[in-house]
Amino acid sequence: MVLQVTNSPFNQEQADLLNRLLPSLTDVQKVWLTGYLAAFQQVGAPASAAPVPAASADLTASAALTASVPAVSKEVTVLFGSQTGNSHKLAKKLTDKLQEQGFQATVSSMNDFKPNTLKKVQNLLILVSTHGEGDPPDNALPFYEFLHSKRAPQLEGLQFSVLALGDTSYEFFCKTGKDFDQRLEELGGKRLTPRVDCDVDFEDAAAEWMNNVLASLSEGTAVSSLASAGGAAVQIGEQTEYSRSNPFQAVVLENLNLNGRGSDRETRHLELSLEGSNLQYEPGDSLGIYPKNHPRLVGELIEAMGWKPEELVTINKNGEQRSLLEALTSHYEITVLTKPLMEQAAKLFSGSGLQELLVAGREQELRSYIRDRDLLDLVQDYNLKGVPAKDFVSILRKLPPRLYSISSSPQAYPDEVHLTIRKVEYEANGRNRYGVCSTYISEQAEPGEALPVFVQQNPSFKLPENPDAPIIMVGPGTGVAPFRAFLGEREETGAPGKTWLFFGDRHFSTDFLYQVEWQRWLKDGVLTRMDVAFSRDTDEKVYVQHRILENSKELYQWLQDGASIYVCGDEKHMAHDVHAAFATILEREGGLSPEGAAEYLARLQQEKRYQRDVY
Known part of the structure; x- marks a missing residue:
């Protein structure tokens, strides 16, 4: 113009x-x-300024x-704590944007950050997820404990902001981020921008937080809204590459049941083609799949509400519309109840009685109700009717992708990715329940069909850089998936380091996943040693932690020789029991006190010699 x-x-x-x-x-x-x-x-x-010649x-x-205004030259420290890689990926995006705007930004895992340098930091941005029941991710734990200890310094000169990632289906939603936010304030820090708490659909909220942080740091340089600055905004959801927000349609090559006849379990070995996607992964990474809700549940929900499957509803902020049937099948979460959903439903159905369940003092009753119940239960139990479908779906959150540990080596299977998925199906409150993605894979993912997928990098679960280093792998059930990838990679690269695998399941005859492959690797020397625990084959249940304790002397020697420990699987029980078993070995064989054993394991985590992929 x-x-x-x-x-x-x-x-x-x-x-x-x-x-x-x-x-x-x-x-x-x-x-x-x-x-x-x-x-x-x-x-x-x-006032006396003369005209410029x-x-x-x-x-x-x-x-x-x-000219450089002081704000643009400021140093910014970006710290992330991540279990699955989301916070890490967002931290890298934020750092790139800061550097583009002229900031001297550095990004680091909390595990790699030196806490004694914190008092020198002027601008601190924290991106952290909450793991399990309100716990910090493994790579955030040392910094979290330091900040909440008496050694933490006063931080009167600090400006900070926190992006918290979580899942509203968990009681302690975003607790780790909230803890960091509160503690930094207690130590004297001042907020650059308010903390933002993200649910599983985090892209938009994270983008808004980043824009606000950039504007605050710029102190007027970017007040005019980065989002309208012709491409200067943080664009998380609009990428040309295949990603979480732009998944690749991967064709199913193979879908096999790994369990033998007579097993009460169904575990699928899924092979997908990545040809033409340019998606790259490493052993230890995960694959995200966008699933579909069970057609029976969708149909029963529409019938219970008296809706028409073909009526149109809006599925996103852009005003895109789909039929109600498709929206409830592919776009909205209908199998999980959360407290925020209950609160919104209580407002939408004002005379339903839901408000009584949400009053103060009934938290335990609410917690008990939402466990193992879904949207159909809520509709039937509280007789929720009379609301148009377009209003009802507006309170639902997006159907989140499911992440699975990759069970293949890209060296061994170029342009392919393999997954190991156990079907979840059980009865609760008088109805059959289905794991959304596992049932979808089991019943609908036929060879030739396409699944929307993306690679979720996991830098916190990687093979040692030194191929000579020994590794100890603990993976019962489907937790063994990444170790199939580890061993396949070591076979292809010729890594000479010793390998020891602990595997467990219910029955030897029907549940020994990938048995032939382990036996071949044992014969070829790729797998040095394997110990198994089949809990239902003996009068007294035996699990992987028992096998670990039975081999305490040898395992202690492996640790002394520089071995790394890898644990994958159930976080609530198995991972805690395995951790306790290794602590016992350090006390028994190394003569350490309980406190000394805890410090030893913490040091292994700090050195990346103790890594966990637990869920």
């Missing part, structure tokens, strides 16, 4: 200068200039563009 003197407050000379300057500016320079002019207006030009006008404009 050319500036015309007749409709502007500028004289001809000024208009000519602006017409030469403005078309040459980049988006970042335009954002900077907007903030510069706003700041100049606030400070005010000197025409000969020096170009130099003045150039100097304004290259």
